[in-house]
Amino acid sequence: MDFEEAADAVYAAPAADFIATRNELAKRLKADGDPLAATRLKALRKPTVAAWIANLLARRLPDELDDLLALGDEFREATAxxxxxxxxxxxxxxxxxxxxLxxxxxxxxxxxxQKISADVGQKLRETLDAxxxxxxxxxxxxxxxxSSALRHVGFGVVDENGEPSNVTPLTDERRKAARDRRKAQQAEEQAxxxxxxxxxxxxxxxxAEEREREAAKAEARQAFEDAVAAAQEAEARVEDLDTQLDNAREALAEAQALVHRVGAELDEARREAREAQKESREARKRYNRL
Structure with a gap:
């Protein structure tokens, strides 16, 4: 199993099992000799309820989701x-x-x-719209x-009917003329x-495109390395806090034992003091009778 397969398995798990599944698969990757993939997997965030439902929809109804994305392509063409x-x-x-959907x-x-509240339902709808x-x-x-729901304002500036603001709709004749002009301009430029x-x-x-790709790769690589370093630092912090907690618990146990022992000694000392006072009173009485 590689990182991609493990990540798919983690996000396909029930929401309540996300952490356990992630940790188990991270251990497996580390045992298989891929500690970097294990660290990347442990850095994955648990999805919110809305995100988990969107992931479920993507796995169970991919064709319906593809219909939504295809409709988005039509919207962009019409807007352009x-x-x-x-x-x-x-x-x-x-x-x-x-x-x-x-x-x-x-x-x-x-x-x-999994029940869907009104807030989760709204976030899910915003995610699908995005x-x-x-x-x-x-x-x-x-x-x-x-791991989180998405949100988008919409397709540019449109009114309630979906028409671009301050834009006059094109008639078939005007649309054809515009296309003819574009073709003529392209032919002239080629000539x-x-x-x-x-x-x-x-x-x-x-x-230029290659430079952009290389720059994007370098940026993505740096972001990945930063994320891995942050995950490792967080892991070390957790281990340190675990050690501190264990030490504190041991100190607390020793303090409780000391309190118990001192309390017992105090009770014994008080008993001895009462007996000594009693003997003192008896001795005084005997002395006074002489």
Whole structure:
């Protein structure tokens, strides 16, 4: 088992078993000779109720979730084209699909013995809507490893009917004219540039994209190393506190034993003092009778 398989297994476990499952699989990875993967696994956060239900939905109903993500693609295309009419058509579908998935998620959660409060239901719906709106959020939800619910404002600036604010809907004629203009501009740009220049631009673009990828990898690697270091530091802190707690318990036990022993000695001393006082009184009486 590698880290990816272990992470999937952890987030697929029942919510109540998350910690136990994570720790057990981390021990297995460490025993298999992969301590780095074990540390990464132990750093995974327990999902909130809303996130756990979203993960459950991603595993049990992947096709329905894919329908939601596909609808998001349609929304982005319509928004980019400033197509108010298309946005008005898609908006009811958006609400209907969110309602359907929310009900299915509630049913799946109930089958697992998990009730959904109004607050959890709202966070789940916001998470699904974020998946529809944002491709990155959609990928995260589809992966099924959320630890927290997601939220997004929406597709740009739209009014209650889903139409872009201050935008006039395009007629078929205007839309065709706009597309024709774009095609003409592209043809003109291609005619101006030579094949060598085009190839150079493509090479420069590829180099720029490669630099961006390398920078992103380096950033991700640094973030990963920082997270691992933080997890190791937290682990050391836990062990230190465990040791302090054990020492404190031992000191408390010794103190309690001392209190018990001193208390017993005090009781004995008081008894001896009373007997001595009694003998003193008796001796005084005998003396007075002489």
């Amino acid at each position: 084209d400033l197509d108010g009419e298309r946005l008005r058509e898609l908006t009811p579908k958006r609400h209907q699909l969110l309602d359907k 929310a009900k299915e998620a509630a049913r799946l959660a109930a089958d697992e013995g 998946a529809l709106v944002d491709p990155a959020a959609g990928d995260a939800v589809r992966e099924g490893r959320l 101006k540039g030579s094949a060598a220049e085009q190839k150079q631009r493509e090479a420069e673009q590829e180099e």
